[in-house]
Amino acid sequence: MASLLLLLLLHIFHPQSNVHAFATSSDHDFSYMKSVHSANDLPAQEEYDYIVIGGGTAGCSLAATLSAKYSVLVLERGSVPAAYPSVLNANGLLANFIQEDDGKTPAQRFISEDGVENVRGRILGGSSMINIGFYSRANPEFYRNSGIQWNMDMVEKSYQWVEDSIVFHSELVAWQSFFRDALLEAGIRPYNGFALNHMVGTKIGGSIFDDKGRRHGAVELLNKADFKNLRVAVHATVEKIIFSSNASSLSATGVLYSDSNGESHTAFIRNRGEVILSAGAIGSPQLLLLSGVGPVPHLSSLNIPVIHPQSHVGSFMADNPRNNINFVIPFPLNSTTQQAVGITKEYYIEGISHKYPFPFNPPFSFLPNSSSPLDLSLAIISGKFPGPLSNGFLWLASSADVRTNPIVRFNYFANPADLSRCVAAMRKIGDILETEAMHRFKYRDLKGSKGFKFLEMPLPMNQSDDSSMEEFCRKTVTTFWHYHGGCLVGKVVDGNFKVMGTSSLRVVDASTFTTTPGTNPQATIMMLGRYVGLKMLQERSSQSN
Numbered sequence: 001m002a003s004l005l006l007l008l009l010l011h012i013f014h015p016q017s018n019v020h021a022f023a024t025s026s027d028h029d030f031s032y033m034k035s036v037h038s039a040n041d042l043p044a045q046e047e048y049d050y051i052v053i054g055g056g057t058a059g060c061s062l063a064a065t066l067s068a069k070y071s072v073l074v075l076e077r078g079s080v081p082a083a084y085p086s087v088l089n090a091n092g093l094l095a096n097f098i099q100e101d102d103g104k105t106p107a108q109r110f111i112s113e114d115g116v117e118n119v120r121g122r123i124l125g126g127s128s129m130i131n132i133g134f135y136s137r138a139n140p141e142f143y144r145n146s147g148i149q150w151n152m153d154m155v156e157k158s159y160q161w162v163e164d165s166i167v168f169h170s171e172l173v174a175w176q177s178f179f180r181d182a183l184l185e186a187g188i189r190p191y192n193g194f195a196l197n198h199m200v201g202t203k204i205g206g207s208i209f210d211d212k213g214r215r216h217g218a219v220e221l222l223n224k225a226d227f228k229n230l231r232v233a234v235h236a237t238v239e240k241i242i243f244s245s246n247a248s249s250l251s252a253t254g255v256l257y258s259d260s261n262g263e264s265h266t267a268f269i270r271n272r273g274e275v276i277l278s279a280g281a282i283g284s285p286q287l288l289l290l291s292g293v294g295p296v297p298h299l300s301s302l303n304i305p306v307i308h309p310q311s312h313v314g315s316f317m318a319d320n321p322r323n324n325i326n327f328v329i330p331f332p333l334n335s336t337t338q339q340a341v342g343i344t345k346e347y348y349i350e351g352i353s354h355k356y357p358f359p360f361n362p363p364f365s366f367l368p369n370s371s372s373p374l375d376l377s378l379a380i381i382s383g384k385f386p387g388p389l390s391n392g393f394l395w396l397a398s399s400a401d402v403r404t405n406p407i408v409r410f411n412y413f414a415n416p417a418d419l420s421r422c423v424a425a426m427r428k429i430g431d432i433l434e435t436e437a438m439h440r441f442k443y444r445d446l447k448g449s450k451g452f453k454f455l456e457m458p459l460p461m462n463q464s465d466d467s468s469m470e471e472f473c474r475k476t477v478t479t480f481w482h483y484h485g486g487c488l489v490g491k492v493v494d495g496n497f498k499v500m501g502t503s504s505l506r507v508v509d510a511s512t513f514t515t516t517p518g519t520n521p522q523a524t525i526m527m528l529g530r531y532v533g534l535k536m537l538q539e540r541s542s543q544s545n
């Protein structure tokens, strides 16, 4: 009773943390198609002010921003979203995951050297078109430790630019409200209500899914472009960046890309324009290496001519491990994408529910085959922690073909501090399972005692035992898909995201991050594209004065 009263009070007094308007639920807006062409229809050679490599989560907001004043070409290897309707709706999540990767489908699979299955976006809109949609801004430490002198006013405006069009606040439904109650009962407080900012406590975040489950990914940020200045080429696979050099400087001058018939095209920049790499944390370091910017021994071993020796390209690849507890819900419950999240300094707890079939890497071989759809709902509670401190590397595969996934290793838990944060998060999940709010998800056995029906590994019996908790973390590791690094600020790019030692070349995407921003990165990556675009416009207008 006391706790119920407390919850009621928390409901009434939760702070109104966001004052600006959100997007209103609406149908997909395909206006951007006015600017989209197949690469096959583009000339063999062209010129633009700016060339953005990768029409992904960062690339779309960057390109839209630059188009306000300059001509922009976006080169995206994938197709348009309408060609893969599964990316347009929350109930297509499963289809994206189980679809065979035929080299064109929106989710490109890869397996890291750690043996963990992973995936990256290959479609206009990038990984924001295949993700789970949760939207939450970066933690304050992220800005402080990123090596960037952020203009926080411009950061705020850039977030809002994104949020006004593609971020939604839906009512808490089904599992999400039980989960929220459990987080609070387990002591992750205060309750911050609906909040896009990162705050310690339990909160409800935004989503790029609207209340009808329609996905409004980064591709819809292209609708904010000046269409007469924007050209987006799909099925345009960039093979390498073209450089010109003299004794004193090295500049990017254009790119070489191929269309779906294998025909080569070139595009060059003009008038103090730039090439911007936004090919994601796997694609951007890969393309720098393929273009001859990277560690000399590695490039030489593949006979790639060295354009610029850079020992850090492909270093510091990091991925936040995901460790789950999964259980069967004893009554039918609708699927929910993520809404409630528990935030502490040490770790974050997230949870989703799904009606069978399960959407994400489901090795549940023991589930019975059924000719009729199984009425089975699952809950998944996951722990994530900031960082991670462990990291690895990215190397080109021996074929050195841009279509082949590079070799990547994240070295999960190599740093003991990561392991102890995982243990702390898993202990908190243990507390969550003990809450009254979670009680209704237990099954009664024949003897009348109640317990969860876990899928996969349950938490160790003795949760105060460090070594069994550590073993649990190592054994159940999978990915949160928040991988980053490879072109770090301070190592490969400077504080303005310019590739050090070159001119006219920047990297703007998750590959520049040393740590993961906030509970989930897409908000910050979309903000980043807008932010750097605005900075570039400012820089140029001050130069021309």
Ligand SMILES: Cc1cc2nc3c(=O)[nH]c(=O)nc-3n(C[C@H](O)[C@H](O)[C@H](O)COP(=O)(O)OP(=O)(O)OC[C@H]3O[C@@H](n4cnc5c(N)ncnc54)[C@H](O)[C@@H]3O)c2cc1C
Residues within 6 Å of the ligand: 053, 054, 055, 056, 057, 058, 059, 075, 076, 077, 078, 119, 120, 121, 122, 123, 124, 125, 126, 127, 128, 130, 131, 132, 133, 134, 135, 136, 236, 237, 238, 239, 278, 279, 280, 281, 283, 284, 287, 338, 402, 480, 481, 482, 483, 509, 510, 511, 520, 521, 522, 523, 525
């Ligand atoms: C399954 C999954 C679930 C996730 N869930 C969430 C979530 O709920 N919330 C959240 O905040 N984050 C989530 N994330 C993470 C988030 O989506 C990514 O961190 C983010 O989208 C990465 O943005 P990016 O701009 O760095 O790269 P991307 O969005 O991946 O963009 C890179 C683009 O470059 C293109 N490209 C690459 N190489 C080339 C080339 N050679 N030529 C031309 N184009 C090229 C790619 O096709 C792609 O479109 C999830 C990710 C995944 C995969």
Ligand SMILES: *[C@@H]1O[C@H](CO)[C@@H](O)[C@H](O)[C@H]1NC(C)=O
Residues within 6 Å of the ligand: 245, 246, 247, 248, 249, 251
């Ligand atoms: C070298 O190239 C840079 C950039 O293209 C140019 O600004 C500079 O004048 C060139 N220097 C010489 C010596 O040609």
Ligand SMILES: *[C@@H]1O[C@H](CO)[C@@H](O)[C@H](O)[C@H]1NC(C)=O
Residues within 6 Å of the ligand: 173, 174, 334
């Ligand atoms: C489940 O979803 C269906 C379809 O969207 C909806 O009609 C129904 O009310 C939902 N049920 C619950 C318990 O939320």
Ligand SMILES: *[C@@H]1O[C@H](CO)[C@@H](O)[C@H](O)[C@H]1NC(C)=O
Residues within 6 Å of the ligand: 369
């Ligand atoms: C279950 O279905 C899968 C795919 O349809 C099939 O490969 C598998 O053999 C089936 N298993 C059993 C036990 O029938």
Ligand SMILES: *[C@@H]1O[C@H](CO)[C@@H](O)[C@H](O)[C@H]1NC(C)=O
Residues within 6 Å of the ligand: 462, 464, 465, 466
């Ligand atoms: C649980 O583990 C702790 C630490 O290893 C140990 O001291 C304790 O005796 C264990 N409890 C049980 C019931 O085994």
